[in-house]
Structures are given as structure tokens and as C-alpha cells.
Amino acid sequence: MAHSARRDSPELPDLSLLKRLVRDQLIYLLEQLPGKKDLFIDSDLMSPLDRIANVSILKQHEVDKLYKVEYKPISSISDQLCFLIRPRIPTVKWICDVVNADKAAGKYRRYKIIFTPQKFYACEAVLEEQGIFGDVTTDEWAFYLLPLDDDIISLELPEFFRDNFLAGDQRWVRTAGSALHLLHSLFGPFSKVYGIGRCSKMTYESWREQVEEGDQKPRLAEIGNVFLIDRDVDFVTPLCSQVVYEGLVDDIFRIKCGCVEFGTDVTSSEKSIKVMLNSKDKVFNEIRNEHFSNVFGFLSQKARNLQIAYDKRQGMDIKQMKAFVSEELKGLKQEHRLLTLHISASESIMKKKTKQDFQELLKTEHCLLEGFEIRECVSFIEEHINRQVSMIESLRLLCLLSVTENGLLPKDFRSLKAQYLQSYGADHLLTFSNLKQLGLLVEQQPGETLTVMESKVGKLVNDRTAGKLTDAFSSLAKKSNFRALSRKLNLVPKSDEEYDLRVPRDMAYIFSGAYVPLSCKLIEQVLERDGWTGLEEVTRLINGHEFAVTGSSGADFKPKSDAQRIILVMFLGGCTFSEISALRFLGKEKGYKFIVVTTAITNSSRLLEALLDNHV
């Protein structure tokens, strides 16, 4: 899809620096507890840790045994225990139990808790309450950012989404601010910062505060611009089925920390295989951003090329053969292995996705996005629920319906929810309550819409109070205003034109040409306009909190330099692989390079699972 790509895309900065920094810090922290020790690791830190320091590095620094935190009494016999955990109260409580059990048994050990990326006062309060504050030493491992790829950095904090957007708990905001600060001090100074969403604004402020506290050495910027965006600005995009290869693989096999485990149906052997999915995998790198319908064609072409390369062996003399074996064969073999893997993965996806059901599902989604044949969509969803196709999928469709239609009709709202409860149990009442709070599944408000009321009120009172009122209103019922946004920003291309997915013409290709992701469209528009001017109506529909700030370091501001075309996009609350693909496409079109920073990689399942409150 290189038809109109600009040739001079700038070089990305070397993100592996982030890894080296945290590895050194971890080693330093481990050495603070000299001697042999057992290390307990929070289960969701296992994979990220593995990307930073493997077992042999840990062993080198006198880690004897590794355990996963399992909230059970421990069997370790070491006299030094080190806990590497996220700052969560249940984990800290468990450690308290461990220490108190040792005390009761008259066992003496040394304990060290390393909180990552930071410790919270609440955790220390628990230690104090349980009377072991003096028995343990605590430390912080500033492991804020894990580079998953050349252009993806993750905070690996999936709970950010629920804590911040559902529970209104802002404790991670400072973490996000610190992460941004770290990037700023390594790759900054940033000359422009744009953002939208309340959390983005707060993150920005937290970062600014940290910048003002410390002093930045003047250096040449490697990243020029930053765009901050809240997940709740755009819920539609993560609720759609992903059809770009990387997104599909994530939807079906779940990519964890840049690594996927292909099951036996893919490997067609007895063992499953773990594969790293990043730009180092040459085959993957070429298909990750492709619409799935192109992947097979591409892979078969690739297979033919490979065969030709192999065939070169025919008619070689000994000398040539020798050269071939030593130089090319290894690469070819490697490529062959990867190719086989991706072909069988694609076959497995095909099996699951080319069924009638999936086509109909996609059709329904596209109808919802277009606002077309809504009654049929409602019946489809109803049947989906009745036939118990999938708990999460049904919920996803319900939410997509609500978000695109600005809420369900009161009749549908009641009946669909009642049927869902019949299918999956009454405990989902709590899930519904969560979804309502987030504005993901709401009832249509009769009469005047809230936004109109807000703007009226807003005219009467000054800005500050209006802001507060807006907050109050938005907590009452968040409105997505998707339809209006879609019209304003032209998110849904006209369906009468044929969309050639092999030659994408806009970001809509990631959803088969049916929808341009709102999040990415906003980024495109703001970069194009160099701010929010002209987008007032849009930001009002999204419920604001937008900002655009020019950095203080005006002196070294060179708009033409490469760094100015490298844009850091920070998603607060997670982003999908489809969005990353869309941004890569946008980058190619406009000569930008995007680096995506996200609190975690998300998709529709993860998003909704985070909001479940059933007690099964």
C-alpha cells in the first residue's frame, strides 16, 4: 500500500534505551539486598519483566528461586524474600499475612518490597495497619514504560482504564505524567502538546509540574510533538471487530506483552508455540497492517518467492552452494518457519471468521456505524443474546448499539437487558450499572439533549462553573453524540463506492472501508490544523477538555526538522492494534512517524472484561 506514501519518513528514536535504563535500576535494587534471595513476582508482571531481564540475569544477581504471587501461604525456605509487585492493596495484604505467619512461627527473615512503577501511600498504610511497617523495606522500581516494538510503548497497566474511568480513582494520573516526563527527558523537549479528555489534561498538568521541579538539560529533540487522548473520547473504535491482521490475531489469540501463543490448531503439532510479534519478524512486519482479505494473497506470493530462492540451488556448483548455505540458507529457513506459522494462523482465523455468522456480525456492525437498518440490527443482537453465542460479544454489540445511537430506546433498553440477564445471570446487573456509569450502555433521553442544555447553561455562568456543571452532567449521562461526530468528521465513507482494500485510500481500510476510527481522525485533524481551531463543534460534542500548548523551549523550535514529524500519541485507557495500524497508515501518507504510548493494549474483549462485575 505504498501508493502515495511520502518518501522521507523520519527515523524513529531508539526506544530500547528505556529497557536498558530499567534493567540497570532493577539490578541496582536487587543488589540492595545482598545475598541469596527468593523473588516473588506479581503474575501480571511476569511477562513485562521477562522483556527486561530474563531469568539468567536475575540469577546473576543472586535470585535463587522465582515464585508467582498467588495469595497462598509460601513454601520458600530462603531467609531473604523480595517481592516485586504492583502497588495493589490485596497484594500488600498478602505480604502482611506472609510476614505475620513467619512471626507467629518464630521465623526470622528479611523482606523487601519493590513496588513498580511507584508506591502508593495506601499500600504503606496497610503495612502500618498490619504492624509490619518496620519489618519490611520498601523501594520503587521506576519501570514506567515497556517498549513493545519500534513504535509501541506500553505502561502495562490494564487497570488504568477501570480505575480511572469507572471508579474515578485518579491515582494513576501521576504515573502517566511520570511516564511522559521520562520520555520528555530522554527524547524531548517537546515543542507542541495537544490533547483531549479530562485525564489527558490532568496527565499533562502532572507532567508540567514535574518538568518545572527538575531542570532539563538543553538537548536536541528526537520527538517533537505529543498528542494525549482519553479512551472515553472514543469508545466506538475499540468496540468494533478488528479485521487488520495484527488486530485479528489479538482478538482471536490474544497478544500478551508483544507475544502470542499459537495453540495446537495452528502449529498442527502437540505443542503450542510462543511467538514474538514485532517488526523483527519480517513476514509479520509486512502483513501486520494489512486487511485480512489481502493477507493470503501476500503470503502465497511470499511463499512463491521463497520457493524461487530455494530453487536457486538447482544448477549451482559446489562453490556457489557453499556460499548459499552459509549466507542465505539460514535466513530463508527462518523466513520459511515464520511463513508457515503465519499461514497456519491465517487458516485458523479463516476457519473462525469466514463463517456466515461472522459476515453477518460485520454487516451488523457496519449498519450500526452507518446508522442504517437499526431495527434489523436490534433483532440480530436479540438473537445473538438468545442463542447465547458469546457473553462478551453480545455485550459488545449492545454497547456499540448504544454508543452509536446515543442510547437505546427505552423499550429495547429494558427487553435486551432482561434477555441478557436471562442468558448470562442476574449478576450482570452490576455490569450494566458499570456500563451505564461509563456511558457505554444507556437509555435514550427523551426531549432536549443534555448538550443543548449545557451550552445554554454555559452561556449564563462563567467558564469555571460551566466546567463543573459539565462534569456533573457528564456523570449523569455521558453522551457519545457519535452520529453528529461521524457527520462532522466524515467518519463513515459513502457506502455506494467500491472500496479496494488492497489500495487503501484512508484510515477506514482498517475496518474494511466502513469507518475511520474517531481517535485517529482527531489526531489527523489536529495535526493538520496545528490545533483545535475549526474543531470547536467537534470538541463540544466530545465534551471538551481539549488543549494545545506550545512548549517553552521556543529557541530550538525548528518546524522543518525531522523531530517535528515524530509524534508521540499517548492513549490513556488503552488503544487497539487497529488504531496503531491506522496511525501507521496516516504516518506514511503524511510523512509522519507515530510512536504510540498506551496504558495497555486493549481490544473489545479486554475493554468489556474490565467492566464485568459478575461473581462467577
Next chain:
Amino acid sequence: MQAFTIRPPPESVPQVSRGSRPAGLSSLRTDRPKSWCPVDLSSTSWTTRPALLWYDLGQVSRGTRVPHLSDPVLMCLQYPPGLSPQAGSIVSMSVSFSYKYLALFTDTGHLWTGLSSLQERLSEVDTKRTARPKQMLWCRRPRAQQPSVVLMWDRLLLVVGACNDTIQFPLEDESVLVAELDGVRIIGPSSQELLQEVPVVCQDIFKIASMAPGALLLEAHREYEKSSQKADEYLREIKEQNVLGDAVRQCVEAAAHEYDPDTQKALMRAASFGKCFLTEFSAEEFVTTCRELRVLNAVRERGVGMPLTHTQFKQMTLQVLIDRLVYRQLYPLAMEICRYLKIPDYQGVSRVLKHWASCKVQQKDLTDEAIARAVCAKVGDSPGVSYSDVAAKAYECGRTELAIKLLDFEARSGEQVPLLLKMKRSQLALSKAVESGDTDLVYTVVTYLKNEMNRGDFFMTLRNQPVALSLYRQFCKLQEPQTLKDLYNQDDDHQELGNFYVTASYREKRLEGRLSQLQGAVDEYNKAKNDFAAKATEDEMRLLRFQRKLDDEKGAGLLGLSLQATMEALMSLGLHKQAEQLYRDFRVPDKRFWWLKLKSLAEKEQWEELEKFSKSKKSPIGYLAFVEVCMKNNNRYEAKKYVSKVTPEQRVKAHLAVGDLEGAADAAIERRNEAEMAAVLSRCAASDRLVVDKLNRARASGAKK
């Protein structure tokens, strides 16, 4: 040198002057020393022991003896080298400012000078005065040419140089001498004077008929001012010797040492004049000296009264000078100097302002309002001045209100909170903490409030702070569920209370407990006017009772299943009647029930039952579903039974589902549907020639029309 150790003193020995005498000495001598002085050892070989060193002198028969003590228990006796035995006994001694030189005055009027290490004698002079001088001090300067000792008797000052010369000065008033870094200050009742060796450079320039480059340059400039051509001659002379640079440097240096501004100006102008004829001459020293002289002249003013010499100023550094000005509360001058010398704010102006503000808040005669305004007006947002520090100071002085006013100016909310808590302004502390965006800070205040306030007030406080409230709720969810309930109660948040009861119901092991929690939820949902949730919860309760009943009767193991799962389980147990009861009681949609029953019967391969069911009434889910489910359970025969019942729109699909291409083709042709025909065609293999032909013909004729 003799060295010996001394035993600890026996108790009987009386201590003479406690504190000022090391204990070790008392064992040797018990009488009062005639003279003593401390010697800093840092200039001698005992670098590790910066102790007092005594010089005691006695009346031991043959002259004087000086015990040299560096340690209370280590003492050595030493004789000053070259001190003649006739000199008598030492009555006065003095070390130089640098602790390097020692002067001894004996009762016969001899003045011995030498190194304080007693290694070398400089000179010995007979002053011809036997009276003990009131004061005896060294008058030196760093790199002095003529180290000399100043002795003072009543109304007489005697300067004794190393060269055995003496100078006498009569004194008009009773005075006190103070040794300083580069001279001796003479302080009288109404004035102070400085006695100092004239710096070499000043001597060079101002000596009569001096031919030093500086002197020539000064002269050249003087002539130039008079517009005399002699200026050129002088200048030429300097240039010929190639010492113009030295001349400029000399003038600058001499200016620094001068006190009279006119002389300073004359010298600096001469330097500036000379500089014009030099290329590649760094003006830095010139500029610095200019600035420093202005500062020195300012502090030497009568009103300030700090008669510092340039050497002293350099020694004590600008920082110290500013500190001293600050301690004297000469804030405006200090700030003026900081600004003039362009000292970075946080070391200069801000630091002065901080001191000023701390001092200001202690002014009792001003109102809080006035002080706060004054402080704010002056301090503004100077970096490095922390309003919270100033506020803390105000609070220390008992001015809480002022402290609060000042805290309002503090930009960093994080800094405000601890002090506000200390001042018991917890509500204010909470809102500041929330403003700061630092949740740890919010949490600190919340915990503090929790312990300080009664529960009602605490909840009320939280209610006004949503951020703090959500934070506390999160904490309660994990730690104190009961508090969470109280919180919701306080707020009359019935919706959340309902949710709370539902959550709680899952923790109940017994059905009765569970039902009573759910009943609680129903009541709350009703209060919240959420009839959907109330109804759903009531249904849940009904379902639970039903499941319990069947579990007891049939051991079905249904408790806790969803309605759907319950019906499924019942059907698979063959309890169709009960399943149907649920269908009616819970108003399960027909479609759901039909799907369920269809699947269940097919899975159990009860085909007859299925057929009966299909005929019971018109299927709400259509008959294609029957076809597909039968096929899924691998029964083509049964599936075919339902194909005919399928609506015309879906008939092609149904035929295809059972693999009947011919039927599908016929149906498609009958419906004249191009897309369907294509769909059938795509399924045809090469062996299905007949069907393909038929379809192609139909399509061709369709196209014609």
C-alpha cells in the same frame, strides 16, 4: 624537642582555671600561666589534630620554657630558637591571623618574632619598654613584604617590623585593636581606623618618582586629561618596555585596594585609557573590579558601616556579604547588590526575599491582610521563595490566619497541605490536596481526617470532594465494605446501595442469607426508582427459590445458574414440564425458548419429539433453524423434513444446507434470483453438470429479459 606522656591527674591536684586549660597541663603545673594563646595546628605538621595549643611560661631558673601541648596528655617542651637567656620571662604572646607567626614579649622589653611552630626566628627587637603592652597583635596581609607586630600601651602605638625598625603613633583616645586578615583595626570611641601594610602595587604606583608601569600609565592618563602631549611620551615609554598590559593590571589592582572613590576612579580611568591601546586584552578583571568596588563603596557607606577591604571581601565571598546584610536587615541593599551582580535568583534575590518575608511576618504592628499583601507584592512568583516556608514561620509566631493567607499564594498545592494539617485546617487541606492532583497527598489527608473527625462530619467533608470520595471508596471496597455501605447511606445513594447488597449476596453461603441480601437490594432499587433492577432482582430471587425446590426434589444441581442454563439443565434432565413452567413464569421470549428446545431435543436426538414440537405451532424462529440444527447433529434425513417449511427467501439456503444442489437450483430459478443462482453455482462441482447447465440456462434467459 622533648616529648613525654603525662599520667592522668591525681585528684588532689587543684584545677586552676577549668575549661580553658587542658587537664594534662594541670599535673605539670598548678599556677596560672603568665601568658598563653591558642595556635591552630592546621599550618603545622599535626594536621589531623586541630587543637588548641598553649604556650605557658614559667619562672624556671634559666630563662623561659614553653610547653608545647597538642593533646591533653601529650606535651612537649620547647624553647623559642634564638631567644637569648637574658631576655627575661615572656609576659605576652600573640599569633598572627593566619596562625603561622608567633610574637613573644618579655619582661625586659624584648620582642621575639618567629614561626608559631617555633622552628625559626624572624627577629628579636628591644623595644626599651618593660611595661606589659595592653595589646600585642600581628599586622600582616597575605603575601606581606613587611610582617610587623603592633603593640599598644596607653595612648601609644608601636609598630615593630621584622627589619628591627619601629614606628610610633600617638593615640588620641582609648582604643582597642582587632587583628584582621590584612591589617589591624583600631577602634576608638568615635571612629575606627585601619592600620595596614601598603600593598606592593599601591606602593609601586604611588611611590615618589616611581617608574613602575602602573605609575607611568596613571601619569599618562593625567596628562591626557590635561590634553598635554606628554601623555604620548609616557605611553610611548610604557609601550617601548612592552609592559602596557602590566600597567593596566597594576592600575586595576591598585584601585581595588584604594578606599577613596576619587583615587579608585583615577586608577580605573587610567586602566581604561591604557586598555584602548591593547588588543586581545581580557576586560574581565577590569569589569569585575569595577563592580566589586561599587559594591564595596556601597557597604562602606556610613549608614551601612561595613568598612571591608577588598582582600577581606574576596576572602569572605559575596554570599557571606549578602548574608551579613540580610542579618542586619539591610534587605533593599542586599537585593540591589544581587541584581547588580546578576546572581542567579535562587541564590540571590529570592534568598533575600525569603529572609525578608520571614522577618516581615513577625511584625506585630501590621494586620494580617497588610502583611500578606506586602509579601505577595514583593515576592510575586520569584522562583525559590516558598510561600509555605514563610507561612510556617508565620504560624510559628502564632499568626495562623496570616499563614493561611500566605499559603494561598503557594503555587504547589503539595506544599500547602502539611502545614494546613498542622494548623488544623483540614477541610482546606483536603481541597488543596485534591487540587494538587497527587492522590497520595489526598489519601494522607483522608486518613488524617478519618482519625480526627467524627464519622458524620468526615462523610460530609468527603461528599464535597468527589476525587477524595472515589479514592476512599476504592479503599473501602477492599478494606472496609461496611464503611462503604455507610457512605452510600449518608448520600442516600440507593442505586449504589442496591448494587452493594447484590455484591454482598454473592458472599453469602446460605440461600436464606442470600435472599435477604437480595431483598435489601430490591428495597433500595425501589427507592432509587430503578424498577428494572428491582424486577430483575426479584426474578433472581424467584429463580433461586425455584432452583432450591427442584434441587431438593430432584437433586438437579441448579442453584446459581442463569435462567437459560436452568432451562437447559431441566431439558437435558427431561424435565420439560418444569422448563415450560419457567418459560411461562419468567416470560421468556418465544424465540429463546424455541431455540433452546430445538437444540436440546436435537442434541438428545429425540427426533420424534422434535417433529412434534415443530408442529405445535408456527415456529417463531422459522424453519431454517431446524434444518441447520439437524445438520449440525448430523441428521440429514430429519433436516430434509423441514426444508419444505422454510420460507421462500431462505429456501435456497435450506437446500444448500442439506446438500441438495438440485433443489437449491430449482428454488433459485423459481425465485429468479441472480445472487442465489450464483451462490448455488459456486457450490457446484464438475460432476454436477446437469445442475450447472440448468442454472446457466436460467441465467441466460433471465439476462435476456
